[in-house]
Amino acid sequence: MKIQAINGFKDILPETAIRWRYIEECARDIFERFGMREIRLPILESTELFVRSIGEATDVVEKEMYTFADKGLTMRPEATASIMRAFIEHGLHVQRPVQRLYTIGPMFRHERPQKGRLRQFHQLDAEIIGAVEPQIDAELIAMGQMLLDTLKIKTSLEINSLGCPVCRPPYKQRLVSYLKQVSGQLCDDCRRRTHTNPLRVLDCKKSTCKAVVAAAPSLLEALCPECDQHFLAVRRSLEMLAIPYSINRFMVRGLDYYSRTTFEFLTNDLGAQAAVGAGGRYDGLIEELGGPKLSGIGFAMGLERIALLMEQQAEEQLPVESMDVFVATLGEKSLTACTQLTHELRRQGVKTAIDYSGRSLKAQLKQASRVQARYTLIIGDDELERQQGILRNMSTQEQDLFDLSGSHSRQAERLAAVLQESCCQGSPSTISRNP
Structure with missing residues (x-):
């Protein structure tokens, strides 16, 4: 089942x-x-x-x-x-x-x-x-x-x-007296409430009771x-x-x-x-x-x-949650290095996604689009050896070289700074609204 x-x-x-x-x-x-x-x-x-x-x-x-x-x-x-x-x-x-x-x-x-x-x-x-x-x-x-x-x-x-x-007590007495007079026109619940909780009769949603209640005494007058x-x-x-x-x-x-x-x-x-x-x-x-x-x-x-x-x-109301960066890897060495870099980025408050399955760059870029990443950092074994990754702006498709020298912590600091600068220049924030 x-x-x-x-x-x-x-x-x-x-x-x-x-x-x-x-x-x-x-x-x-x-x-x-x-x-x-x-x-x-x-x-x-x-x-x-x-x-x-x-x-x-x-x-x-x-x-x-x-x-x-x-x-x-x-x-x-x-x-x-x-x-x-x-x-x-x-x-x-x-x-x-x-x-x-x-x-x-x-x-x-x-x-x-x-x-x-x-x-x-x-x-x-x-x-x-x-x-x-x-x-x-x-x-x-x-x-x-x-x-x-x-x-x-x-x-x-x-x-x-x-x-x-x-x-309220004197008003309740007047209300009960009125409700007893029209009891035959009330629903079963309201007839019961007349004796247990008469004020609730005023709030009945049934049209027949609403019509009867319209002539009831008002608490505002009491x-x-x-x-x-x-x-x-x-x-x-x-x-x-x-x-x-x-x-x-x-x-x-x-x-x-x-x-x-x-x-x-x-x-x-x-x-x-x-x-x-x-x-x-x-x-x-x-x-x-x-x-x-x-x-x-x-x-x-x-x-x-x-x-x-x-x-x-509402229009323009649904917030859209996106990732700051998607790290795309190409090769076993780059996967190891990027796993460590991804962890450092997350430690520094950067919302980061990575794919561990070893798929093609094209497939990983599609995944980056699905998670609505603002940037994709592309690091293959060759880029790792040259210590220069490729940072792609997913909105404009513009690409820049990214310095991979130093520790993973230092690399993460540099990338966090780039992301912060792009926010200050008016790039979309990590939580935005649908256009």
């Missing part, structure tokens, strides 16, 4: 991995401009962590988690809870009053695989812990927008406020004065930063820990999976998990969805 990848778990092949690495490098660059620091987390956590943080009545906990029931362990379905656990466990608030953390890695949910949705998926996750100011909400949203702009991904931003423990002022300040900050947005009064997100500001970056180019990134404030979560009474806000972006959008939307 042919063994294949499990449904919902996908291989990331080298051509795609180049794009992923580019996305990750852009994310790290931009996040660190905002003072974010990377944290790396385990994949397995206590099941109780996600039950207490995400919420027992959420779809994630009820249906989607990969749990080892006999061990009480779960493969993380999202990153925020894990970051909060690490934050509390290691007392990070003692080191810095405000922590800015990000992580990149795989998450796991048992969902029906489709375009932009897998059972093992990858996220960029960013969190700011210990700051309550509304300007922080806008700053975090601006950071996400900056990353999408850098990647040339077109999205729309929607925001909402979910209130706080003061204003915000307490503090939440109302906070949301107003967030909107003003976004406007000051020239970040366009629209208000979606039915956005509730799928996790129980959210409060006040919530937001989503949306696209129309991924079918049903409209959200490229999403997040919000979770002011009570840290205390709920046994930590200090601190505020927090964060977001996550799906790497698979970003990569798909880059492929669909």
Whole structure:
């Protein structure tokens, strides 16, 4: 029987991995401009962590988690809870009053695989812990927008406020009362959610439920004065930063820990999976998990969805990885010498390829083209004896003699200098974009 990848778990092949690495490098660059620091987390956590943080009545906990029931362990379905656990466990608030953390890695949910949705998926996750100011909400949203702009991904931003423990309970009562009146028009899931998690009814994707919910009372009209002022300040900050947005009064997100500001970056180019990134404030979560009474806000972006959008939307986006130099050998003596030279080049940071099979020069030049080498250094036994190789520019096909005198380390230094000079003069870099 042919063994294949499990449904919902996908291989990331080298051509795609180049794009992923580019996305990750852009994310790290931009996040660190905002003072974010990377944290790396385990994949397995206590099941109780996600039950207490995400919420027992959420779809994630009820249906989607990969749990080892006999061990009480779960493969993380999202990153925020894990970051909060690490934050509390290691007392990070003692080191810095405000922590800015990000992580990149795989998450796991048992969902029906489709375009932009897998059972093992990858996220960029960013969190700011210990700051309550509304300007922080806008700053975090601006950071996400900056990353999408850098990647040339077109999205729309929607925001909402979910209130706080003061204003949300009375609103829930009004909402439940309304939903009971229209119960016969709701789907089975929404009828169940009316009693377990009524806010989730507002987020149902079924057209019949959407039509019913359109007349439901709005949480924005029930915000307490503090939440109302906070949301107003967030909107003003976004406007000051020239970040366009629209208000979606039915956005509730799928996790129980959210409060006040919530937001989503949306696209129309991924079918049903409209959200490229999403997040919000979770002011009570840290205390709920046994930590200090601190505020927090964060977001996550799906790497698979970003990569798909880059492929669909953007021009000149796919990075192309090339080699700096391909070393072509002709003869046994040159192969021995070039093997040593290749190793020295790699030690000095030069991306170098070599063919050990003893093929013809024509075949090796074809191989150099396939690996997109900027230069090919041709060294046969005769060139080795004369101590003069041939350095061919693969773009222009121009050739120059290359000095092979001295040690392999000295030769490598000379070639590295030539490559560096060519970069300074505008030759293609080792990682470039498709024209």
